Amino acid sequence: MRRLRLGMVGGGQGAFIGAVHRIAARMDGQWELVAGALSSDAERARASAAELGIEPDRAYTDFIEMAAREAARRTNGGDGIDAVAIVTPNHMHAAPAIAFLEAGIHVICDKPLAATREEADAIAKAAARSRARFILTHNYTAYPLVRQAREMVARGDLGTIRLVQAEYVQDWLTVETHNKQADWRTDPARSGAGGCVGDIGTHAFNLACYVSGLTPEELAADLDSFVPGRQVDDNVHVMMRYEGGAKGLIWTSQVAPGNENGLRLRIYGDKAGLDWHQENPNEMRYTPFGEPARILTRGGSGTTPQGSRNLRTPGGHPEGYLEAFATLYTEAAALIRADAAGQSADPAVHAPGIEDGLAGMRFIAACIASSRANGLWTRL
Amino acid sequence: MRRLRLGMVGGGQGAFIGAVHRIAARMDGQWELVAGALSSDAERARASAAELGIEPDRAYTDFIEMAAREAARRTNGGDGIDAVAIVTPNHMHAAPAIAFLEAGIHVICDKPLAATREEADAIAKAAARSRARFILTHNYTAYPLVRQAREMVARGDLGTIRLVQAEYVQDWLTVETHNKQADWRTDPARSGAGGCVGDIGTHAFNLACYVSGLTPEELAADLDSFVPGRQVDDNVHVMMRYEGGAKGLIWTSQVAPGNENGLRLRIYGDKAGLDWHQENPNEMRYTPFGEPARILTRGGSGTTPQGSRNLRTPGGHPEGYLEAFATLYTEAAALIRADAAGQSADPAVHAPGIEDGLAGMRFIAACIASSRANGLWTRL
Amino acid sequence: MRRLRLGMVGGGQGAFIGAVHRIAARMDGQWELVAGALSSDAERARASAAELGIEPDRAYTDFIEMAAREAARRTNGGDGIDAVAIVTPNHMHAAPAIAFLEAGIHVICDKPLAATREEADAIAKAAARSRARFILTHNYTAYPLVRQAREMVARGDLGTIRLVQAEYVQDWLTVETHNKQADWRTDPARSGAGGCVGDIGTHAFNLACYVSGLTPEELAADLDSFVPGRQVDDNVHVMMRYEGGAKGLIWTSQVAPGNENGLRLRIYGDKAGLDWHQENPNEMRYTPFGEPARILTRGGSGTTPQGSRNLRTPGGHPEGYLEAFATLYTEAAALIRADAAGQSADPAVHAPGIEDGLAGMRFIAACIASSRANGLWTRL
Amino acid sequence: MRRLRLGMVGGGQGAFIGAVHRIAARMDGQWELVAGALSSDAERARASAAELGIEPDRAYTDFIEMAAREAARRTNGGDGIDAVAIVTPNHMHAAPAIAFLEAGIHVICDKPLAATREEADAIAKAAARSRARFILTHNYTAYPLVRQAREMVARGDLGTIRLVQAEYVQDWLTVETHNKQADWRTDPARSGAGGCVGDIGTHAFNLACYVSGLTPEELAADLDSFVPGRQVDDNVHVMMRYEGGAKGLIWTSQVAPGNENGLRLRIYGDKAGLDWHQENPNEMRYTPFGEPARILTRGGSGTTPQGSRNLRTPGGHPEGYLEAFATLYTEAAALIRADAAGQSADPAVHAPGIEDGLAGMRFIAACIASSRANGLWTRL
Structure with missing residues (x-):
């Protein structure tokens, strides 16, 4: 079973929650980080991507471009990302979330959903229109x-x-x-x-x-x-x-x-x-x-x-914060794999979503x- | 230094807080229980008093009578009680408290102060008029x-x-x-x-x-x-x-x-x-x-x-609930002894009173x- | 039911465990401290006794004299002590314990039993010969x-x-x-x-x-x-x-x-x-x-x-060290009262004794x- | 910086500690599992490897063969494993450890070192002769x-x-x-x-x-x-x-x-x-x-x-058992990378080794x- 391909928006050098998402994604071996718009600063985006082993051609500075090109990669040959993690400050959730949802790419977004109610509603509408999933990392539930x-x-x-x-x-x-x-x-x-x-x-x-x-x-x-x-x-x-x-x-x-x-x-x-x-x-x-x-x-x-x-x-054998966070990524993987197979996931699998947001x-x-x-x- | 003489209203057989007050009063050797109106039921009052070593002539069924006779004992020969503990249900605080305050006998009363605001105010007025102290057993402060x-x-x-x-x-x-x-x-x-x-x-x-x-x-x-x-x-x-x-x-x-x-x-x-x-x-x-x-x-x-x-x-060496409760009785003793001596107690000595009530x-x-x-x- | 009369050897001003024994004895209202050889220093013995409300004629400096005179008081009129608490350093347990056991007075002794095996054996022999009880305050068992x-x-x-x-x-x-x-x-x-x-x-x-x-x-x-x-x-x-x-x-x-x-x-x-x-x-x-x-x-x-x-x-309602210690005194009282009445105590009543020592x-x-x-x- | 390539001996389906090693290796993104002799049972070895995404030609049933072929891959083109994790029962530590050490492949071995003193000494000798490192997963130290x-x-x-x-x-x-x-x-x-x-x-x-x-x-x-x-x-x-x-x-x-x-x-x-x-x-x-x-x-x-x-x-943000275990893998990676670069690692980096074993x-x-x-x- 192949690893799912993950992209990330935000989470460049010096970030806290981006690193958490990356560890969570790695822990159970379900995901591989392959693309990112890790910073809006071009130099920082490039350096951060290099550190994380992201190929230079998938180190974006613009998440709109990233959504478009990764969506294209899915159709043309299939190595586009399966999902994107959005780990920017709250006011920067809506724009990328909507972009990726519209591109049909699953979104795993940090909480709270957005900085304003308007942004939140816009995400919700995009989610409703998209066949992609929207998962919100209320990690403590896991x-x-x-x-x-x-x-x-x-x-x-x-x-x-x-x-x-x-x-x-x-x-x-x-x-x-x-x-x-x-x-x-x-x-x-x-x-x-x-x-x-x-x-x-x-x-x-x-x-x-x-x-x-x-x-x-x-x-x-x-x-x-x-x-x-x-x-x-x-x-x-x-x-x-x-x-x-x-x-x-x-x-x-x-x-x-x-x-x-x-x-x-x-x-x-x-x-x-x-x-x-x-x-x-x-x-x-x-x-x-x-x-x-x-x-x-x-x-x-x-x-x-x-x-x-x-x-x-x-x-x-104490498990902690990162393990719970990882469980959300593993649940997300199970849901996405089931979707891809046109099947229902095990009903026990679940993760917070747009309604929670x-x-x-x-x-x-x-x-x-x-x-x-x-x-x-x-x-x- | 003689032990202070304590009376009790309420606290007959089967009571909880009465027994606590008695242990608290005994613990530091400052008090001796010598009188009580332990129950309004005459037989229960007598039996309870006997169990506690209270002399039959100081086993009252009526706290009004008790206040009068104990006050009299103080003037006539001096072995009347120094203070009374009131450990009845809330609605039975005001009447005895007022009776003893008016008799010039210090009152140590369980909380809350009373069942109604009117009763509470009446106690406060009696306390203000009396030279006796009113102490409320907010024991957790001790x-x-x-x-x-x-x-x-x-x-x-x-x-x-x-x-x-x-x-x-x-x-x-x-x-x-x-x-x-x-x-x-x-x-x-x-x-x-x-x-x-x-x-x-x-x-x-x-x-x-x-x-x-x-x-x-x-x-x-x-x-x-x-x-x-x-x-x-x-x-x-x-x-x-x-x-x-x-x-x-x-x-x-x-x-x-x-x-x-x-x-x-x-x-x-x-x-x-x-x-x-x-x-x-x-x-x-x-x-x-x-x-x-x-x-x-x-x-x-x-x-x-x-x-x-x-x-x-x-x-x-863990101390607990009873020790804290006992401290209130010991503080009360220090205040009462200072009063009796016409002196000020050590300023560190304190106990909750009418204002807290x-x-x-x-x-x-x-x-x-x-x-x-x-x-x-x-x-x- | 009258309070049992307690004497004390050791426990004068500045002592730790003597004060503990006194609180323990008071807590449940079973005991009254009425005599003591609280110190071998005469002045300290007198001052300590006065502080504790012991009558001057029962403030001894010599525990041998105390054992004799208290035993005599029991026969002549009955207000001699029922038991003695021994709260001296270890090397001073044996002599008073033996003296009181031989005088037929119950002994409540702090632990360990003695400073030497010879002293311990001597206490054990005295206990075996005496009709009085020997209780050792392994308080944590209570x-x-x-x-x-x-x-x-x-x-x-x-x-x-x-x-x-x-x-x-x-x-x-x-x-x-x-x-x-x-x-x-x-x-x-x-x-x-x-x-x-x-x-x-x-x-x-x-x-x-x-x-x-x-x-x-x-x-x-x-x-x-x-x-x-x-x-x-x-x-x-x-x-x-x-x-x-x-x-x-x-x-x-x-x-x-x-x-x-x-x-x-x-x-x-x-x-x-x-x-x-x-x-x-x-x-x-x-x-x-x-x-x-x-x-x-x-x-x-x-x-x-x-x-x-x-x-x-x-x-x-947390109980602690003093309550457990008090329980030993209350158990001792129950045993001594049963003895005095020529009855067996409730089989649940127990306290550590010479064998533990x-x-x-x-x-x-x-x-x-x-x-x-x-x-x-x-x-x- | 490329991920280090990890092989594993033991740890097939149903194993406990093998899964722990794999999570630990993944957590910080320093390692990739690419080869394994996961079981001595051929069918189980193959199935376990498939589950873990190991290519069939690197799913071995014989660790001797694995050591030889992986060592060869390092020389011929460079994709041989950098290190092997040994997660078999104690009596099966020595043989693979020696085989990989002799092949110049770093060894990360579970504890205790071996089932017998003789085996332990044999590992120690092999470690002394090899330029490869021997790391023992006393994970609690991390x-x-x-x-x-x-x-x-x-x-x-x-x-x-x-x-x-x-x-x-x-x-x-x-x-x-x-x-x-x-x-x-x-x-x-x-x-x-x-x-x-x-x-x-x-x-x-x-x-x-x-x-x-x-x-x-x-x-x-x-x-x-x-x-x-x-x-x-x-x-x-x-x-x-x-x-x-x-x-x-x-x-x-x-x-x-x-x-x-x-x-x-x-x-x-x-x-x-x-x-x-x-x-x-x-x-x-x-x-x-x-x-x-x-x-x-x-x-x-x-x-x-x-x-x-x-x-x-x-x-x-509680970290636990897996994080500590992962730290050993990350320390191992730092040591191995430094070796490969001909440099000294940061002196703060350390991991238990043969002497601990x-x-x-x-x-x-x-x-x-x-x-x-x-x-x-x-x-x-």
Whole structure:
């Protein structure tokens, strides 16, 4: 079985998430990076491509050209890319996404979906018109225990869900900070109107919905920019209401000293509760009401079918962030290969897509609108 | 130095918090229980008193009579009680508190202050008129590391406080439950209009204010009664705003399976963060921004003056709930002895009082009012 | 029911363990301290007694006189002490223990039993001849979860025991240290030939035997004195063999930076394993082979009969070192009251005694002998 | 820069460690698997190779033939493998290792080095004669915090090392077990005379030496086979003595229910202590004597130069077992590229080699010899 051919937009020298995507794509041997528009700066694009072993004729500076030429390569001889990874800042998602979707090339796009609602809608329209897939890297959903949590909820282990408590807390922007990563994330022109709420709040929101299976109905939010001069929010408090009466809180912050990447989900039903924390992702606490808590481990006793897919090692051999990210690439490969074969993929295979992206955009917009209206309950 | 003489109202056979108060009073050898109106049921009052070694002539069934006779004993020969502990359900706080305050007898009262705002105000008036002290057992403030946290905040170790995250989460009322403890707590006639918000929410609120030193300004709340037929709230989400711009969340619940008594406080300033959890109260995580987290231990390296008061054992010898509760009794003794001597107590000595009680009542009322108004920001 | 009358030998101003015994005795309201030979220094004895509310005529400087006079008070009018707590350095256990046992007064003695084997034997003989009880405060056995662990082992939850891993690790003697506590513990004339092995090693050994129910057969030990000039061991490695083929390690140290009072027991059978740590004593990890680990909590779901004796608060309200110590005093009271009534105590009541003390002395001696013989296997 | 070409011996369908090596080789994009003798069964070898995208003419069934033909490909046109990964059971390490070393092809071999001392010596001789490198995958040494620990020890942060406590504890062989992984590990003909001591004990021993930098001098061991009928040890207790007076314990077991892959190292000097646990490898506790413990995180504040090499993501993004394994492949690549260029690699680059393998064999032999001699101290 041949490796799928991957292109990349963004991710040149000095980038963070581009390197993550590349490792994720390599890990399970399903993908080969063969083309890229890694930077809009021609020299940087060339140098970055060379470092990554991309042939010079596939080191583009213009993603429009790349989409056209790679699409052409597919028709003329077949070595054009199967999919493109878009790892640019938020405001630069829409244009390349649309270009590749229109070229019939599958898109694997970083989150949040876009910087503005308009861009997001445009992507959604392009996705709807295209036969290519659109996959959004809400990578935290691909941790084995997160998938297991979702399955446990779905099959009723927790009973009726009442509470969904999500938090995603960091500290790296506690003070005014200037570097490549901080600069675009705190610039509304590039990140969109949401700062923290878009960058990591969307992950927390997505995780809450993914695991609970609930439809969010409305929210009341209080956003702050604690660091003087900061133009976007850096702390977000949200009260959530879900269809059917479940409630939740979302707290997300980039100014809480002592938190590196503290994404945590707790979910409670009338029969049991679950507690999972991303920084030690290989265990999850599960407590049936009235019984002692169980420590479920990745791949350990009590692993569910979804929890046992995409395991690379037995229990006790910690897998982490990159493995979860890689699982999305492997799921994407399975879906794309099935499409190419004109078959249905195994129904257990799944990955976040355009709907998750649109929901995230609605979440950002609702948080900002609610906060501006002094915490008014706002529909999602 | 003679032991102070303690009376008790409530706390007869089968009670929970009465026994806790008695252990707390005994622990440091400052108090002797000598009188009680332990139950309104005469037989139960007598039997309970006998078990506790209270002389029959001081085993009352009527706290009004007890206040009068004990006050008389103080004047006539001096062996009347110095203070009374009130450990009845919430709706039975005001009448005895007022009776003893009017009799000039110090009152140590369980929280929340009362079942209604009117009762609370009446207690406050009585306290203002009395030369006796009114102490409210917000016992969690007396953990050594909590006191240390407050001191660290006060002296600026955390910089300007931005965030105060408090939660107090239990699971014992996840399903419909009937027993002595559950019954009165879920009966608005006895607990007051607040259920969970009054029973444990006030602790979380008090702790947030105590440690941060901030004045709460307004809140938006969403209260639920998840268990069918429950007449009071059993889950509470609150967004807080403090004077000066700090923000916070309070989550308190009695329906979250897997949580026994999960009171946790996290507080973040522009220089550092603190994280403390009641279920493992002998350590606290302290992270100066940009440095590794420190694990501060009760009595260990880095202990502050307040953190080193009321230590009974060195670090590594876990102290717990009862020790913290006992510290309040020991602080009360120090205050009362100083009063009796016409002196000022050591300024480090302190205990929660009527103001904390009134603030708690405002918190309950504001939560209920805000929730009824669909989360309207409500002043405290 | 009257409080039992307690005397104390040692424990004057500046002492550590004397204060612990006093709190433990007070906590459950079973005991009243009424007499003491708190110091051999007359002035210190008097001042210490006054602070503790002991009447001047029962503030002794000579424990021989105290034993005689308190025994006389029992016969003449009945207010003599029921029991004496011996809280002196190790080399001062035997003389008072024997004096009080011979006077028919129950003895509650700190561990290890004595400084030398000869002293220990003399105490054992006196105990055998006396109708009074001898109780040794191996306080760690009285933690509710430790008692639960023992019961779980005894009833077969773990299957056949194969491994017993105990460690007791501190750091306070990492460098040369001089203070009241350190001085006698590092002086062979007062502590006995064992340093760390006697002071805390005996606790680890006792706990291993108590929970496993196994009879230790032989050991191989390697003792060190890492701190230059130290005259007793400060680090101890032991390989253990138990009757029936179980094995174990014991590590005990006072020179391991980062460990305050790290007593931990892990025990494994062919069906399950248990893991308990004194510094967070309210939970214990229990893993049936092939199932997820359970977190058993003090008083929580899954509590056994022994685990539910001596609970003062529900789960989630941390109890600690002092509560466990108090349980020994409460058990002692129950045993002594039953004796006085000529009845048998509830069979569930128990406390460590002379046999535990002798076993501890054999352990110390065997460790030293084995280490001197370069780790020769030495019978216990 | 071209990818290095990797071959593999062993690792066909159903293998565990072969898949781990392949992921590790892929992760950083330094290697491409192009040849293999994946199984001695011809059909299985062919099928496994096809699955992995190995061209049929490089899917060998005989590693001797493979060594010859791949060596020839290097000379004739240059696409022969640069290195071979040997992932067979222990008794099948020596023959292929020697064959490839003699063919001048670098060898990356799983641990322990061999099943017997004779085989180990033969590999060592071949390695000494060859210009090719021999790298042994003691993968746990490549965790960033383990490398940081070693550097902290080396630069004196802990002072003079006194204690090195290592344990590696699993439970998967608690009962008689039959599957591909268990079968060869419990068969002395394939695993060598050591069972648990060879399979995981060597990792614990290697880690202790790697981090401490100490030379082990002698040991006393007690080995058991608890499971009836088991032909190799399944539990190992070792007392260690290091050159210069440091001491340690090693406990390794495969029959301790509740332990998945519990490799832990604690190391103490006269200035500080460190504590690291493989199952949560992204944090390490560091306590300077007399100061609060610090939680050092992978890539967080306080990261040392060695700790910051080979980071793929910032702190809070957990990396795990596969990342550490991948680091060995990346280090191997750096060393091999430097060799090929006739240059010295960056002195920070390093990987375990033949000396580690021989030390591990001496450790196994000494443990077995000591245990047979009833725990006699045995030189390493």
